[in-house]
Amino acid sequence: MRNFHNLRVWQRSHKLTLEVYCITQNFSGEEKFGLISQMRRSSSSVPTNIAEGCGRNGDAELKRFMVFSMGSLSELEYQLLLSNDLNYLSNQEFTNLNQQIKELKKMLTTFIKRLTGPQGRANS
Numbered sequence: 001m002r003n004f005h006n007l008r009v010w011q012r013s014h015k016l017t018l019e020v021y022c023i024t025q026n027f028s029g030e031e032k033f034g035l036i037s038q039m040r041r042s043s044s045s046v047p048t049n050i051a052e053g054c055g056r057n058g059d060a061e062l063k064r065f066m067v068f069s070m071g072s073l074s075e076l077e078y079q080l081l082l083s084n085d086l087n088y089l090s091n092q093e094f095t096n097l098n099q100q101i102k103e104l105k106k107m108l109t110t111f112i113k114r115l116t117g118p119q120g121r122a123n124s
Contacts, residue, residue, distance in 0.1 A: 002062070004047075004054040009107040013046040013069070016100050020076070023097070027088045035088070039079045045072035046104070063115040070108050077101050 004010045020043040024036045046069045053065025077098065084094040 001057065002054040004051040007050065007054070009104065009111055010047050010050045010054075012100070012104055012107065013043075013050060016097070016104065017043040017047055019097065019100075023089065023093055027083070031088070035079060035083060035086075039076060039083070042072050042076040042079060045069070046076075059115045063112055066108055066112050066115070070105065070112075073101050073105055073108070 017040075020039055024031075024039055027036050049065045049069040049072065053062040053069075056062060056065065080089065080094060080097050080101070083089045084091070089097075
């Protein structure tokens, strides 16, 4: 088992989640149970799955939860695109959040490869 607090990928994904919560406060009230809820669930699912994977035994289990996190990032990526197209986000907000997602995907990809590879344990 690992301490998820020490993983940079968890720290960055937690930061992204906080930003999504902050930005969605400004969305239309009619989106409260729609897009706002979906974006918050998708974003919080990333650090949640990382934390859960760290609490499991073995690299195979950790890898499985990292893959779940990758899926949640892809969901959020689309939801941000939709939000931008609906003019709920400024172009700057969209660009910033989208860049964070790309960086997190790279970090997760590296982490997953390290868990799969012969070198074993990773500290991404």
